[in-house]
Amino acid sequence: MTDRQQARRKKLGDGQRRNSPVFKDFVGNFPNLASAIHDGHMNSKFTEMSVAFGSLTAMRGRTLFLQVARLFRDPLVVLVFGLAVLCALVLPQHFFGLLSFYSNLLPPAVLLILLILLAQAIMRSPASPLTAFVAIARHTQIRIWMTLPLVVIFLACFTTLKVNIPAVVPFFADPAIAAVDAWLHGTDAWRLTRFLPAEASLVIDFFYSQIWFIVAFATLLFAALGHSTPEFRRFAWATVLIYILLGFVAATMMSSVGPVFYDRFYPQARFHDLVTLIEADPYAIGQKIYMHYLYDTYRSQTVAIGTGISAMPSIHVGVAVLTAWFLTSRSMAWTISGWAFAAITLFASVYTGWHY
DSSP states (O other): OOHHHHHHHHHHHHHHHHHSHHHHHHHHTHHHHHHHHHHTOHHHHHHHHHHHHHHHHHHHHHHHHHHHHHHTTSHHHHHHHHHHHHHHHHSHHHHHHHHHHHHTTHHHHHHHHHHHHHHHHHHHOSSOHHHHHHHHHHHHHHHHHHHHHHHHHHHHHHHHHHHTHHHHSOSOOHHHHHHHHHHHHSSOHHHHHTTSOTTHHHHHHHIIIIIHHHHHHHHHHHHHHHSOHHHHHHHHHHHHHIIIIIIIIIHHHTOOOOHHHHHHHSSSOTTHHHHHHHHHOTTOHHHHHHHHHHHHHHHHTOOOTTOOOOOSSOHHHHHHHHHHHHHHTTOHHHHHHHHHHHHHHHHHHHHTTSOO
């Protein structure tokens, strides 16, 4: 259904509600309210209006229920809940533990949604942003408030699958991937990125471990809040498929740990120089903490937010490229910003040694 058809259906639906006996009965009582107060029949008139308002609210509730029911028939929603059921049955301790962890992200996500709504309202109607804020919120309420729990459930599913990759296929692919990487670039690719001053590690690590997550999640919310249902559905499908096909299927087929962990899992000390450089770098504080966090949780079989070692392919790069393609349809400024985000993500993934 096109945007024009959706707008026409909404307009017709609004017209039907306004022309409905319930709506007319509710609105029609307003002119009689003053005379009712004057004649001392205020209670009866308020009772009539309350009944009419209750009927109008019930009609709105039925519409809301139908919208939610229609959403649960969406193939993407069915896929996410199917994965959740699978993970809950096969690995219940992992899945429900992660679901509890990721649920803690909901409050900051709600704050981010409110900020995006406010920004859209100001851009749409600088003279009356509050009116625009309410209009946007009403238009996208089902889509956005269902997106949040689905994201939490899907992240719990994905992390459950990711941490169990080495249990399905033990790490084996790093020597071959590293050899191809060196053949393509003439040397190990990380060496080509280390032309920047040491202070750059602080900025690159912050971008890769903090900014990337904010931009990726904000883009998903931006698509949910400000775009047509078909466009948002395409973007949501692409995001889910990147995580499933690249982050789990391809990652299982190429089960690998990456340069930063290579020497801990293989007898050759191929990336000793890189690990020594990172450990001696006073600006790579965040990366060193996360390196030890990932390795310690792997060795102790602990499951928590962001756990699971996997190096090929890179979810960071896949989502960044998707974000760039999505922003390309907006404007030249958004296009440049999107592809700059993708390029920096690619550079950072090699610079830090997380990926080849």
